[in-house]
Amino acid sequence: MKFHILNVSTNRLDEFSLSITLDLQPNFWEKYLQKIPSGKVTFIGYERQWYADADYKPAAKVIVDILFEISYDRAYRHLQPKDHLG
Numbered sequence: 001m002k003f004h005i006l007n008v009s010t011n012r013l014d015e016f017s018l019s020i021t022l023d024l025q026p027n028f029w030e031k032y033l034q035k036i037p038s039g040k041v042t043f044i045g046y047e048r049q050w051y052a053d054a055d056y057k058p059a060a061k062v063i064v065d066i067l068f069e070i071s072y073d074r075a076y077r078h079l080q081p082k083d084h085l086g
Contacts, residue, residue: 001024001025001026001027001030001036001062002024002025002026002074003022003023003024003025003066004022004023004025005013005020005022005070005079006022006023006040007013007019007020007021007042008020008021008070008071008076008079008080008081009071009081012071017044017045017046018044018045018071018080018081019042019043019044019053020042020044020045020070020071021040021041021042021068022041022042022043022063022066023038023040024037024038024039024041024063025038025040028037030062034062035061035062036054036060036062036063037052041053041054042054043059043063043065043067045059046071047071047072048064048068050064050079052065055058061077062065
């Protein structure tokens, strides 16, 4: 799946969770079988608990893995808010 990170910020309602906006571009099978949305989608959560902001449905496992990496991996440290993780 191709994706672009559009925004990473702390959630205004919960200081421990993040709000991450992605531009998702799933292939046909990912969209059909795994029910991955396409286009601009904002996810809210932390660690491995993420949901789509619009409908509050849990994110698919593939997306959860991406969001976990963005929020905790050292490779994405430049995108993580300064107050996140202490």
